[in-house]
Amino acid sequence: MRVLAAMSGGVDSAVAAARAVEAGHDVTGVHLALSAQPGTLRTGARGCCTIEDSRDARRAADILGIPFYVWDFAERFTEEVIDSFVGEYAAGRTPNPCMTCNEKIKFEALLDKAMALGFDAVCTGHYARLSLDEGAPVLRRSRDESKDQSYVLASLTPEQLRHAMFPLGDSLKTEVRAEAAERDLAVAQKPDSHDICFIPDGDTKKFLDAKLGERPGNLVDAESGEVLGEHSGVHGFTVGQRKGLGIDAPAADGRPRYVLSLEPVSGNVKVGNADHLGVTEIDATRPIWPSEQPLEGPTECSVQIRAHGETAEAVAEVTGDTVRVRLREEMKGVAPGQSVVLYHPEAEGDLVLGSAKISATR
Template identity: 55%
Template sequence: MRVLAAMSGGVDSSVAAARAKDAGHEVVGVHLALSRMPGTLRTGSRGCCTIEDAMDARRVADLIGIPFYVWDFSERFKADVVDDFVAEYQAGRTPNPCMRCNERIKFAALLEKALALGFDALVTGHYATVLTDAAGNRELHRAAAWAKDQSYVLGVLNSEQLAHAMFPLGATPSKAEVRAEAEARGFVTAQKPDSYDICFIPDGDTRGWLAEHVGISNGAIVDRSGDIVGTHAGAQGYTVGQRRGLNLTVPAPDGRPRFVLEVKPQTNEVVVGPKEALDIAELAGARFTWAGLAPQHPSTPFDCEVQIRAHADPVPAVAVVRDGELVITPASPINGVAPGQTAVVYVGTRVLGQATIDRTVAAVPASV
C-alpha cells in the first residue's frame, strides 16, 4: 500500500514510519506545521510540532529512506483546535485539545488530503490497535501496553477513518522496546523526552495564556448557596475539581477543604464545595460518535466501561441513547467530571464510541 506517515519528530512516530517501510509499504513522511507564530511553537518548547521536531523528523526520514515533506496546517489548526479551545473556556467548559487535534487535524484534514493524493492509509505512532471482525468491519481496540494505551484520544474516529488508519505500535509491549528499536536504527529521536502539556501553550502557563486570549476579570467565589466566600482573578482560569489556588476568605463551616464544583462565565463566578459534591452519578452528551459499527440497539441500555481522562481507570457503566444524548450511568460515582471533557465508552478492549460531556448529574444534591 501507499501510506502517509505522520511524523511529529518524536520516537513513536519515527518507529511507526520505519515499521511501515519494513512491512513493504510505499511510505511518505509528513510533518505538520501547526503555527505561524515563531514564539509559540519554538525550539525547546514542552509541546510538540516545533521547528526542532521538524528537523528531527527529516533526519529520521532520511535514515529510513523515504520522501519527506512539511505541510502547513496552521490555519486549520487555529480554527479547529485553538479557537475551539478558547470558545470552550469562554463557555465554562474544560476542553481537550488533543482530542480535537486527532479528530479535526490528523484524521480529518490530514487524512482527507492523503486520500485525495492517492494514499491508501495514514500511519501514526499512537499506541492503539485496529482489528477486523468476521464481517470485515474495522474496530478500534486498546494497545497491548495498557500503560501507554492511547485509544482514549482516538475515540473520536469514525468507521471511514478507521478504514484508513494504521498503528504499527499497537502490539508493542512497552515504550522501552520502542526506544531500544529507535536506538538500534540510529534515530536521533531514540531518547527524546515525550511531549506533554498543550502544544500551543509551550510554557505550560494555561491561566496566563487564557488571560491573554480570552480576557479575564475579577469576580466572586461562591458556595452552593450563593454566598460569597472569596474572590478570583478570572473564572476561566479554574477547572472543576481544582483545590489549590483558591483565594477563599471565608472558611468552610466544617473546616474541610473546598473544591471547584462549577465555573459560570456568564456571571463570572466560581462555585466551590466539599469533595463529595464532585461525585457524578450520570453524564450525558449530544455530540457523540461511534468508532466503527454502532450498537445494534443503542436506545436499549447496554453494559460498558467509561473513561473520562486519557490516563484514568475505566469505570463499569450502563449507556443508552436517549432524547438525542448518549447518557452514561457509572456503577459508582465518578469524581470531578467537567462539561467539555470527553467520555469514551469501551466494551472490553474495544472503543465503542465517545461523547463530549454537556451535562452531569451530581450523586449528592446540593440541598443535602
C-alpha cells in the first residue's frame, strides 16, 4: 500500500512510520505545519509543532530512507481547531481540541489530500488498536492503558478509520522508546507533549482572555441566588473547577465551592458545593458509530468523558439524533462540549461502540 505517515517530530510517529516501512509499504513522511509563526524550540513537554519538531521529523525520515514533505495546514488548523476552541468556550462549553484536530485535520484535511494524491492510508503514532471485521472498522483501546488514545479517535467516521493505520496499538511506550533507540532515531528520549499545542505555556485562561477580551459577569450561589463576586468572562471557567474562582468570603458551611454551570448569555457563573456536581444522566448529539451500526434499544456500556479519565457503567439509548446515557453511579465534572465515548463492557471494556458530543446533563 501507499502510506502517508504523519510525522509530528516525536518518538511515537517516528516509530509508527518505521513499522509501516518494515511492513513493506511504500511510505512517504509528512509534517503538518499548523502555525503561521511556529516557535523555534519546545520547552520540555510544552506544546509541539515547532520548527525543532519539523527538523526532528525530517531527520527521522532520512534515517528511514523515505521521502519527506512539510504541508502547510496553518490556516485550516486555525479555522477548524483554534477558532472552534475559542467559540466553544465563549458559548460556555468545554471542548477537547485534540479530538477536533484528529477529526478535522489529521483525518479529514490530511486524509482527503492523501487520497487525492493516490495514497491508500494515513499512518499515525496514536496508541489505539484498529482492525476490520467484514469491512467494518473495529476501534479498541491500546495495550498500554496509560497511553490509550481511543477516546480522542472515537470521533472518526467509519470511512476515515478504513484508511487509518495505528501501528503502536499493541505496544507499550517503553517498548516504543527502546525500538527508537535501536533504530538510532534521535527522538528516542524526546519528552511527550502534554499541553494544548497552540497554548504552549499551558495558560488557557490567558489565551482565551487575549482572544475574547473581557466579558464581565457575576459569580452566583446556585442555591440562594446571592451574588458572590464578579468575573471577566465565562470562558475563564469550566464545570467542576474549584481553584481560581475569585470569591473572597468562604461558604456558610465552610465547604469548598465548585463551578456548577455556565450561562454565557447572562454572564452568570453558578457555584456550589461538590454535592451538586454529580450527574446521573447525559444527553449527547452528533453520534458517530465506527462500525456504522447505531445502538439498538437500551445498551449496557461503559462510558468515558475525558481523554484519560475514569469510566463508569451506564445504559445508553438512541432517540432521534440524541444519545441518552443513564449512569449507574454519579460522575462529577461533566460539562457540555465534552465528548462521551461508549465502550462495549463485555469486550474487556476496550471496544469503542461510538461517541457523541455532550449537550446537556442532569
